[in-house]
Structures are given as structure tokens and as C-alpha cells.
Amino acid sequence: MxxxxxxxxxxxxxxxxxxxxxxxxxxxxxxxxxxxxxxxxxxxxxxxxxxxxxxxxxxxxxxxxxxxxxxxxxxxxxxxxxxxxxxxxxxxxxxxxxxVHHVLYQLDKFEDVIQASHGLVRHIKQTETGGALYFFEGRYYLYFQEQMKQKVEQTMTTILSEYGTPSPKSPLIMAEYGKVIMSEDAITTITTTFTP
Incomplete structure (x- = not known):
């Protein structure tokens, strides 16, 4: 604990x-x-x-x-x-x-977002939206709204756990009060724009 x-x-x-x-x-x-x-x-x-x-x-x-x-x-x-x-x-x-059936992870620094995205990119085709990225209250959030196949979700959450922590916050609150950096295909966009 x-x-x-x-x-x-x-x-x-x-x-x-x-x-x-x-x-x-x-x-x-x-x-x-x-x-x-x-x-x-x-x-x-x-x-x-x-x-x-x-x-x-x-x-x-x-x-x-x-x-x-x-x-x-x-x-x-x-x-x-x-x-x-x-x-x-x-x-x-x-x-x-x-x-919680969606996947939402809090990451403290943008460098963590870049590292996590490079770990996730080879699995991203197995998701529907490709992930969204929010900035809320001084932290970054990677969000996958769809319910994925269990094996895919386990792989994604294992990678995300290396760089951040699961968040109980509502993505609706972040979308309304935070900053929407990318609403879809966040992982692909980040990995093609930034090197780890």
C-alpha cells in the first residue's frame, strides 16, 4: 500500500x-x-x-x-x-x-509523456482513438476512452505505470476545465514530433 x-x-x-x-x-x-x-x-x-x-x-x-x-x-x-x-x-x-473501465494516467512531466508514448506506439493500432492528451492542474493526462481487449489494456497500463499513475479524475472535468492538447491520435503525433 x-x-x-x-x-x-x-x-x-x-x-x-x-x-x-x-x-x-x-x-x-x-x-x-x-x-x-x-x-x-x-x-x-x-x-x-x-x-x-x-x-x-x-x-x-x-x-x-x-x-x-x-x-x-x-x-x-x-x-x-x-x-x-x-x-x-x-x-x-x-x-x-x-x-473505471477507461484508461487515464497522470504524468508529472512532458518528458514522461514522450517516453510513455514511445513505449505505447507499437500497440496504438489496437486502440480506437489513439489516445488523448490533457493538461490539468499542472500535470499531463493520457486518456483512452474506449474499453480495450484485456490483453491490450494490460500491456498499455503496464507501460503507462512505468511513467505515471492511474488517475480517478473524470476526463470530462479535464476536457472542460483543463487544456485539451490533443483530442485523438496523441501517441502517434507525439512520437513523430519528439524523440525520446
Whole structure:
């Protein structure tokens, strides 16, 4: 598990596909049995290593990426007084689960986009759109809106994982509020324009 804490009542955790397989957790089993055990372990690690207190009402926003793993965004509702931090028996959990079938990766630098594109170019004919490229909130996003064949998607996400991370953001938000650099055939255009 990779932990990122943004502020006192907000925690973000990425759980890899391998970790989900080890714990035998799938979207439909997240709220029961082994899924609950995984979330409990996540909260215990967040408490001991990052000072995130599991008290009050916790909102879990879980995004599953079939070929990558899952992103868990945990938000504590309201500000809890310090004396309640000892009372772990009073925790209410609300959970929202989303399964993402498109491929959307965040890349920090344009150089990462170039490198990823050169890795993807030989597989791009197996996609419908050839990829779109957005710039949003200081980062680049490569987006494939179509649902690809499983083997193709696994290959694409493996290459993309070397240069970026899967993003739970909506491409509609990026298209509306960000900058659309290329709406289609982004990979071919980048590889013919820039050398790695």
C-alpha cells in the first residue's frame, strides 16, 4: 500500500493489483470478509504510521482500476475533538465504489509523456482513438476512452505505470476545465514530433 496524506482528516491510499490478489479482494467483496480486513489493516497502518485517527464518520471513496489496483480516498467527516481519539468503537463508515473501465494516467512531466508514448506506439493500432492528451492542474493526462481487449489494456497500463499513475479524475472535468492538447491520435503525433 502506498499512503499519501493531504491534510488532517484526509488520507489517500493506492493498493496494487498484486496486494488485492494476495488478500483476494474484488469490488464485490470489498464490504465483507477479506475486504473489511484489508480496510481495517489500512486504517491501522494509517493510525500507527501517519497519525490518521479512525473516529467519527469516515467516507471511503474507492476507485477500482481492473489492471492496476484500487485507489482509496478516506475523508473524516467534521473535526473531531482530541479526547475522542481514544474511542475507536464509535466509527461509522460510508463507502462509494466505482469501477473505471477507461484508461487515464497522470504524468508529472512532458518528458514522461514522450517516453510513455514511445513505449505505447507499437500497440496504438489496437486502440480506437489513439489516445488523448490533457493538461490539468499542472500535470499531463493520457486518456483512452474506449474499453480495450484485456490483453491490450494490460500491456498499455503496464507501460503507462512505468511513467505515471492511474488517475480517478473524470476526463470530462479535464476536457472542460483543463487544456485539451490533443483530442485523438496523441501517441502517434507525439512520437513523430519528439524523440525520446
Amino acid at each position: 502506498r499512503f499519501e496524506q493531504f491534510k488532517q482528516g484526509h488520507l489517500r491510499v493506492f493498493v496494487s493489483k498484486q496486494e488485492l490478489a494476495v488478500h483476494d479482494v474484488r469490488p464485490e467483496t470489498l464490504a465483507v470478509g477479506k475486504g473489511q480486513a484489508l480496510l481495517r489493516n489500512l486504517l491501522e497502518e494509517a493510525e500507527s504510521n501517519y497519525g490518521f485517527h479512525a473516529v467519527g464518520t469516515l467516507d471511503f471513496f474507492v476507485t477500482f482500476f481492473p489492471n492496476d489496483g484500487m485507489l482509496v480516498d478516506v475523508r473524516r467527516d467534521g473535526v473531531m475533538p482530541e479526547e475522542t481519539f481514544e474511542e475507536f468503537d464509535q466509527v461509522e463508515i460510508r463507502m462509494t465504489v466505482d469501477i
